[in-house]
Amino acid sequence: MTVTTGTSPVLAFLKRPLVVALILIAALLLLGEALSPGFASVQQVLRLLIVAALLGIVAAGQNLVILGGREGIDLSVGGVISLSAIIAGNVMNGADGGILPAIVACVVAGGLIGLFNGLGVTLLRIPPLVMTLGMLGVLQGLLVVVRNGIPSGLAAPGLSQFVTRPFLLGLPGIIWLWVAIGLLMAFMLTRTVYGHRIYAIGSNEQAAFMAGVPVRATRISLFVLSGVFAAIAGICLLGYSGTSFANVGEQYMLPSIIAVVFGGTPLAGGKGGYTGTMAGALLLVILQGILTTVNIDESGRQMVFGATLLLLMLFYGRGRAMRG
Template identity: 40%
Template sequence: MTNVFKLDKPILIGLGFIVLILAVGTAYTMATQGTAVFLSPTYLLQQLHVGAFLGITAAGMMMVILLGHIDLSVPWTLAAGAMLATAIGGPLGALTCIGVGLAVGLVNGIGVAYLRVPSMIFTLGVNTVLLGLMVMLTGGHAPQSAATDLMLFLGRDRTFGVPHSVVVWAFVSLALVFVLTRTPLGRYMYAIGNQEAAAYLSGVRTRLVIVAAFMMCSLCAVIAGLALGGYSARAFQAMGDAYLLPSIAAVVLGGTNILGGQGRYAGTVIGALIIVLLQSVLSVMQMEEAFRQVIYGTVIIGMLLIYSRGRKVAA
C-alpha cells in the first residue's frame, strides 16, 4: 500500500502486454513498410504526448476508485473547463477552469459523502447538468474562441523535444504519488476503500476524505482539458467523452480493484500506455472500426481475467 511503484503481478503483466503490443506492431510494419516504426523514439514520444491526456484523467479517476466509488462527470468536467478557459481567455480563463474543477469535485464529494447518494448516480447527474450549462452557454454550437496561449503551451509546445503535456503528466503523477505514499490522506483512502465503516470507527473523517478524492479527480480532469484544448487548438463539445471509459479501463488494467482499497499508481500509468499503444497499433493496421472494438474489448477482458485468476491463486 505504501509503495505505489512496487512491481507486483498486475504491473508485470501490463509491462508484458506493452512489449507484446509493440512487437506485434513492429512485425506488421516490418512486413508491410520495411521499417520498425513502433520502436522509433519519435513514435514512442508521440504516443506519450497523446497518452498524457488520458494519463492525467486516469490519475484522478484512480483517486475515487480507490475509495470504491466512480466519477462519471469527468467527460463534461473536462469539456466545461476547457470551453470556459477558451471563452474567457488569458490567465483568468485558466483560473476559471481550475475553479470549475474544484467546484464540481466539491459538489460530487458532498453528494456522495454527505447526502449518501451512490456515486455512479450522482456524478452522472452532475455530468448531465454540466452538459446542459455548456449547451446554454454556447447556444448548442462549438465555441468560437481558439485555445489560449497557456493551453497551447501545455498541450502542444515542446522543450528540448519533450512535449509539455508529458511534463504536466509527470508533475501530476509525482503529486498524487506523494499524496498516496507520504500523507495520512493516502492511507485513509486505502482504508476507506477496504472498509469505510472500520475507518470511520477508527477516527478517520471519512466524509472529508471522500470530498478530497472527488476534488482531486475533477481537478485532474480540467488540467487534462486545458492541455487537450491546447493540443487541439480549440475546445469543443463532447471533447471529454472519449476519455471516460478509457480512464476507468486504465485504472482497472493497472491492477486497481474496482471495489476500492487496492492499487498502485504505477499500474495506472501502465494501463494508460496499454490503451494508447493498442489504439495506435490497431489504427496503423487499418482495421475496421468494429473489429478494432472487438480486439480492444477482448484484450481488456483477457487481462482482467488474468488478474482475477492471479488473486484467487494468491488467496
C-alpha cells in the same frame, strides 16, 4: 520427497499488474511496427506519450476515487474535460495573457463539480455511478445548450507549445507535468496521512470510521480532486487540439477507468497505486494507435475498450468479491 508449494518469485513478479502492462506495451509496440513501419519510431512514440499524458492526468483523479472504495467511479470526467476546454479556450482566446486566468477558472469549475459529486455520494448516499452519470448528463446538456456543438475558443500559443513542443531533454512540457503528477501521487499515497486515510476507507470504511478517520470529508475530497485533474486535462487537451467543442472529453471516460484497473487498482478500492495506472494509460494509447492503424473506427474502438474493461474485471475478480 518434499513437495514445494507456492508461487516462484519470478512468476510472482511477472504476474504483477505493472510488469504485465510493461510487457504488453513492448509487445504492442513491436506489433504496431510490424503492421505499420515507423509506428515505434522516436517521433511516433513521443506523440503517443503526449496522448498518454492527457489520459494519465484524467486517470489520476479516477484512480483516487476508485481507491476510496464503495465502487467509486467518476463518470463525469468526460463532461468536466469538455467544459474546461471550452472555458479555457474562451478565457484565453488565443492570448498568452489569458492562460493563468483560464487555469484558475477551470480548476475552480472542476473542483466545484467534484464537490457536488462528493456531497451527493456522501450526504445524500447516492451511488457514485448514479451520481456522476447524472452529473455527466447535466454537463452534456449544458454544453449543447451553450455551444450547440460548435467549436469555441482558441488555445494560446504558449499553451500549445507547452503541450506539443520539446521543452526539456526533448520532451514536451505536458510529459514533465505528467511525471510531476506521478511523483506527487506516489508521495501523497505512500508518505502522507491523507494517503493512508484513502487506503483505509477503501479497505474497510466502517473500521476507518471507528478509528477516527473523517470518512465523509476524505471521500468528498477525492471527488474534488478528480474534478480538478479532469479540468487540468481539459486545459491540456485544448493546447493539443487548438480549439474545443462540446463532447471533446467523452473519449476519456471509459479509458480512464480501464487504465486504473489495468494498473492493478481493483474497482473495490483499498489497494493499488498510480504508477501502474500510468503504464495502463500508455498501454491503452498504444492499443488505440494500433486500432487506428488497422482502420477500426471510433465505435469499434469503444467496443474494444468496453470488452477490455469486462475482461479486466473478470481477471481481477472485481477486487476479489467486492469488499463491503
